[in-house]
Amino acid sequence: MNVTEETFGQIVQISSQVPVVVELGSARTDPSGQLSAVLEKLAIEYNGRILLARVDADASPQMAQAFQVQSVPAVVAVLKGQPVPLFEGAQPEQQVRSFLEELLKVAEANGVTGSLEDEGGPAAESNEPAPLPPLHQEAYDAIEAGDYDAAGAAYRKALAEQPADAEAKAGLAQVGLMQRVQDMDGPKVRQEAADAPDSVQAQLAVADLDVVGGHVEDAFSRLVKLVARTAGDDRETVRARLVELFDIVGMSDPRVSKARSALARALF
Numbered sequence: 368m369n370v371t372e373e374t375f376g377q378i379v380q381i382s383s384q385v386p387v388v389v390e391l392g393s394a395r396t397d398p399s400g401q402l403s404a405v406l407e408k409l410a411i412e413y414n415g416r417i418l419l420a421r422v423d424a425d426a427s428p429q430m431a432q433a434f435q436v437q438s439v440p441a442v443v444a445v446l447k448g449q450p451v452p453l454f455e456g457a458q459p460e461q462q463v464r465s466f467l468e469e470l471l472k473v474a475e476a477n478g479v480t481g482s483l484e485d486e487g488g489p490a491a492e493s494n495e496p497a498p499l500p501p502l503h504q505e506a507y508d509a510i511e512a513g514d515y516d517a518a519g520a521a522y523r524k525a526l527a528e529q530p531a532d533a534e535a536k537a538g539l540a541q542v543g544l545m546q547r548v549q550d551m552d553g554p555k556v557r558q559e560a561a562d563a564p565d566s567v568q569a570q571l572a573v574a575d576l577d578v579v580g581g582h583v584e585d586a587f588s589r590l591v592k593l594v595a596r597t598a599g600d601d602r603e604t605v606r607a608r609l610v611e612l613f614d615i616v617g618m619s620d621p622r623v624s625k626a627r628s629a630l631a632r633a634l635f
Contacts, residue, residue, distance in 0.1 A: 368418060368419065368420045368421065369420070369421050369422075369423070370389065370420045370421065370422050370427075370430070371422075371426070371427050371430070372427055372429055372430060372511065375430065375511055376507070376508075376511070378418070378420050378445055379445060379448045379499070379507055380498075380499070381418055381483075382445040382446055382447055382448055382449075382479070383447050383448065383479065383499075384479065384481035384483075385415070385416060385417055385418055385474070385479065385481050385482065385483055386416075386417050386418070386444050386445070386446050386451075386470050386471065386474045386479060387417070387418045387420050387444060387445040387446075388406065388410070388417050388418070388419050388420065388442060388444050388453075388467065388470070389420045389421075389422060389434070389442065389443050389444065389445060390402065390403060390406055390419065390420070390421050390422065390440065390441075390442050391422045391424045391430065391431050391434065391436050391439050391440065391441045391442070391443070392421065392422070392423070392424060392439050392440040392441075393423070393424050393425050393439050393440070394423070394425070395425065396439060396440065401457050402440045402442070402457045402458070402463075403421070403440075405458075405460045405463050406419055406442070406463065407419065408460070409460070409463060409464060409467060413467070413471075414482075415482040415483035416471060416482055416483075417467065417470070417471070418483060424436070424439045429513070432513075432549075433510065433511065433513070433545075434450060434452075435544075435545060435548055435549070435579040435580075436455070437455065437553060437576075437579075437580055438455055438456070439455075440455070440456065440457060441454070441455040441456075441581070442454055442455075442463075442466070442581075443581070444470050446470070446473065446474055446477065446479060446617075447477060447479060447534060448499065448503065448507060448534070448538075449534070449537055449538065449541060449615075449617075450541065451470065451473070451616070451617070452578060452579060452580065452581035452583065453466050453470070453581050454466060454581045455580055455581055469620075469621065472621070473617055473619055473620050476617075476619035477617065477619060500525065502521045502522070502524055502525040502528075502535070503521075503522075503525060503534065503535065503538070505517075505518075505521040506518040506519075506521035506522050506525075506535075506538055506542070509521060510542065510545070515542050515545050515546045515549075518538075518542045519539060519542045519543070519546075522535045522536075522538045522539035522542060523539060526539065533614075536614055537614045537615060537617070540611045540612070540614040540615045541615050543611065544575055544578065544579065544611075544612075544615060547572070547575050548575050548576060548579050551572065551575075551576065553576055556569070556572045556573060556576060557573055557576070559572075560572065560573040565596065565597075567593065567597065567601050567604055567605060570589055570590065570593050570605075571590070571604075571605065571608050573586075573589065574586040574587075574589050574590050574608070574612065577589070578612055578615065578616070583616055583620075583622050584622055584625075584626075586612060587609070587612070587622065587623075587625075587626035587629070588626075588629075590605055590608065590609045590612075591609070591626060591629045591630050591633050592633075593605050594606055594609070594630060594633040594634065595633040602634075606630070606634070609626070609630060613626070613627065
C-alpha cells in the first residue's frame with residue numbers, strides 16, 4: 368500500500384485493527400530497495416497480521432518530517448493511531464523479523480489482534496475499525512497538518528474529559544516530542560551532549576532524538592544513568608521526561624518494562 372499525506376488517515380484507521388508497518392524510502396538509495404524486498408517477504412509470511420505501507424520520502428517529504436525521520440530508508444509502525452519508531456537503515460532479515468515480532472507482542476498487549484481480509488469480503492466489512500473519538504480524530508488531523516499546538520490542545524481537552532484516557536496521554540506526549548525535535552540540528556545537539564555529559568537539557572535533547580530515530584534503548588539508558596548522577600529538581604526533570612517517553616513507546620513494550628526497573632534502582 369502506497370501512502371501519501373492525503374491517504375495517511377486510512378492507515379491510522381487500519382492501525383486499530385492490525386499494526387501498520389510504514390517504510391519510508393527513496394528510489395535514489397540502494398538500501399531502500401533491499402529493505403523493501405525483506406519487508407514484502409515478511410509481510411506475506413505474517414499473512415495479514417500486519418499491513419505494509421510505503422512512503423516515497425522524495426515525493427512526500429512532509430510524511431518523513433511528520434515521523435521525524437532523519438535518513439532513509441527508515442521503518443516506523445502505527446499502532447492504534449500512535450507512531451512507534453522501529454529502526455533506520457537497511458537491516459538483515461532476521462533483525463527485521465525480530466522488530467516485527469516485538470511489534471506484534473506490543474500490539475497484542477494493546478488489544479490489536481485483527482487480521483486483514485480480502486477487500487470487499489464479508490469479513491472485511493465486519494472487521495471495519497471503529498471511528499476514532501472526535502477529539503482524537505481532531506488531534507490526528509492537526510498532526511497531519513503539522514499543527515502540533517492544535518493537536519496538543521485536542522489531547523488536553525480529551526484528558527480533561529477522561530483523565531484515564533491512556534491513548535490521549537500518549538498522544539499528548541508524542542506531540543510534545545514532535546514539537547521539541549522539529550527544529551533540532553541533530554549533529555549539533557549530539558556534539559553538545561558529548562561536550563557536556565552532565566547537562567540535563569543537552570542529554571534530554573539527545574534522548575528525544577534517539578526515541579524519534581528508533582534508538583529507544585539508548586535513550587532510556589542515557590536518562591536512567593543521568594537520574595543516578597543528579598539530585599533535586601534536575602533529577603525530577605529527568606525522571607519526568609523518562610516517564611513521558613515511556614508513555615510514547617507504550618507501557619507494555621518490554622523495553623519500557625526493563626527501563627522502569629532500571630529507573631527504580633537508580634532512584635532508590
